[in-house]
Amino acid sequence: MKKMYASVWTIFVAGLILASLSSAQEKKLDKLRVGGGSAGATQMVLWFAKEANLFEKYGISAEAISIPGSSLALQAMLAGEVPIIQLGGPASVQGSLSGADAIIVATIFRNFLFSIFSRPGIDRMEDLKGKVFGTTRFGTLSDFASRFALEKYGLNPERDITMVQTGGQPETVAALVTGRIQAAALSPPANIRARQSGLRELLDLSKLEADFHVNGVVTTRRYLKTHEDVVRRFLKAYIEAGALAKKDKPFAIKVMAKYFRSDDRQMLEESYQETVKESLSLPPYPAMKGISTILRYIERTNPKAKLAKPEDFADSRLVKELDQSGFIKSLLP
16 A cells, blocks of 8 residues: 555656746746747748747747838837837838937848839839839838839939828739839748739849848847847747748748648749849848948938947847858757
8 A cells, every 4th residue: 555655656756847847948038029020031031930840949939920111110119019120221220310229139131132023014113103002001121122123224212203191012003003103012922922913023123132130039138138148049940940941942932831821833933033042131130231222312301310330239249159160060960
């Protein structure tokens, strides 16, 4: 009888120890809300990390939230709702110039992955004069890219066209197809859907700018100062997710299909090739030249930009640390 009680007691104690260990492990995970834009190809690194459970690997219990539009994502970050977000350079730089606490810590996509598409009958960029041009939301990366391209071809976005908001990339394609707008800047997979719909590609913007902060990781200086190790571990998961997607095409395609809500194989293959395989940048140092481009562009309307330096808007320390430690190299093929 004593032996039986001893066995039961041993099992009971072992169970308590395992439960305690399990609870301790759960407590080690730092809860973190992170924000990404709507499901475009340049937004996928966040979702690759989420689907591969990489945040948990680095001690983070992450709640990933889709926020349509960089201006809304910036507002959510500044309000403290999401301490870390994926964000394009224009919104971050313009916000900082206006006094917002925003700092770029990584650039994962450096090329303008946009193309200007138009309805039939518009054959040149110059033909857009007097037309209605669509952008997701004013102040977003698509808005900046559109204005940047139009000015390169001598068109004044304020006088020569009518710029309207469409809400999102899928809605932009729909507006083009139905004729509500005549042109727009589209990124994968929306540009592929536009091509499939018979719309005309006027300009590939990736040929206009080779080192731009298209998308990456942005946080606040305050959060970086008070939670540097959380940001470091977030970057580890984020960078490993990018490397994994580059190496594991089936995994990346599967995740893209889930978040694009599409099983269109051509669209998924082209989105993967154009975005992940060819354009995802590792190591993801902040794109200082791209920040300079943004400052030059907006200094005409904001005098503060003339006195600003790219280093005022980015912090490369953590990416540099992960690069020099060999962490990033260990993830690459």
